Amino acid sequence: ISGSALIGAAIGAIVFGLLSNMGRKKFYGIDVTLLTIGAILQAFVSNPLELVLIRLLLGIGVGADYVLSPMIMAEHSNAKDRGKIIALGFGLFWGFGATTAALLYLALSAINLSPDLIWRIVLASGAIPAASVIYLRRKIPETARFLGRVKGDIPTLKNVVKEVTGQEVMISKDLKDYNSFSYYFSKYWRKFLAACILWFLFDIVAYSGILFGPSLIAKSLGINSGVFQLYIEAIFTIPGGLIALSLIDRVGRKPLQIIGFIGMALSLFSFSLYKDFAGLYFSPLIAFAIY
Template structure:
């Protein structure tokens, strides 16, 4: 059995309990990511009221919105490098950071403290953005890999954001004091994060890391047996299994695809996070909704259904057509919102449908492809996959951080219509780049999508010592 045949057994394994457990274990961390990144936009007015702050300076507002994103960029780079030493080794540490930082938010006494805590929270989020899709992708079979990542990352992120809005509105309905509501909402993020620490520590190392990075035959046999439900006694020797190719070879070979993955996530987050960070406080006011009701409607009526559409078609139509469709739909919805701002203000339903439409198309396309971490996983070989994933995540967080500082200025100086028109233009550019540069990866082995094995090769690119 050569390396190709070994991974074919994993790729052709039927979706089973192991895959389901992997989705749940990774997905609960992503639920926390969505919850934590969305909740601050909902409770921000209550935070300021509690601290006796009438308004924030432009810098303070941007730091509060962007501190977690800056921390996520740092966490992604650090854990991308660490995960090259072992995926499981650091899995669980990410949600531990998330749990502790989420809880710490409940006890801050001023805005600077909240900014600092959310920066630490961001480090855990960045780590999870690297580790969760990485582990899920390397465990998944090729036929269901797209929907597995879309469920475990795209869908659960939206559900987490929805739950933040529901909790906020329930607390308000029961007349909980405002000063307590925001502390409960921010602190609750510790619960889903803490719930999967044990499960993550028990999840086995991924088969591709064991094979290609460590050449661990015994560990690999055990994981294959868990994934496929059968034995794995016939395995090549270590020299035929471990990848001895230099990492620089893969960086040079895959530089265009890696660059494409980074740019697309960067552009998507600029567009998407303008709504996530400022929609509840800026746009909702213009169409007559409270922050909580705006967030709930956006997530429950548009984002989550968009994720469901992506799950249904991502392994049928493919990543590329869905992403193009999503970016074009985002541009169209945002463009119409900008053009018909007056009507959207006087008739709130129009504003809801137009802005909600961009949320829907966002999750149908790039929210379930680029922003799920799928491209970094599928376009990078095992030897550099975690580092590439860290860089792509950091690229997205850089775009989101840029939004935190630039979008409010555009909004303030040029007005809402111009700011949203600018976002629509970026979405069009991203659609064109997807169409031109992004290769299709649906239902193909990771060794093929990442060019770890060329289509013309019969086995993985390996270096076998003389005499073996």
């Protein structure tokens, strides 16, 4: 069931990554529409197969958003604030979302709703933030970078820059990039491969925590899964994200990533060494939280 959403995300990222070459704005909003539909339909499934198929659809929306949102944020933002803008929109708000979901789960549990109803409500609630931005995403202007470098539409580019910044720009030359993907891949393939490997390694650890943290790990420690998730997100993930947000455009992306990877490695190594000795009950929880 969890894997179907990840498969859908891979499909969505590939498909919408290719479609984005026809325009960023053109497909922006379709991603959250798929998320809205998928989230709502999860509440009405009658068997595991239906949930797998619906979460596959949901995952396609997630994958589409993985591609479109950071791309549009990067292309609309200035160089000075680009790091913190992407970190805020595509990093920190994951923590806020997870915290909200955990709080909703605990609130529903506190009023003694049936477990079957609770998980349906929690999953369906994801439609609310997704649906709330459909209209706004459809109204966002096309990015100046796409208009200039991909489409070569200078008049529209000038209009967009004026709309976004309120300033006129003077452009006297053709900005369109006529180089192919193969040209850039042959030139930057080492950096491209390094980025892919780092993202792959990060997700092995990150999704292991997301998938198994609130269930297997919390259960083995005797902690309520909702409390476990709330503890991790509210006390560690969000503050950690805020620290990264304040440093990313000053310290740099690579130093922060190196520090983060080292911290994750050390904390998870400590977590693996945990034994149920007296007085050490919270040591694995602290190690996992630091990760």
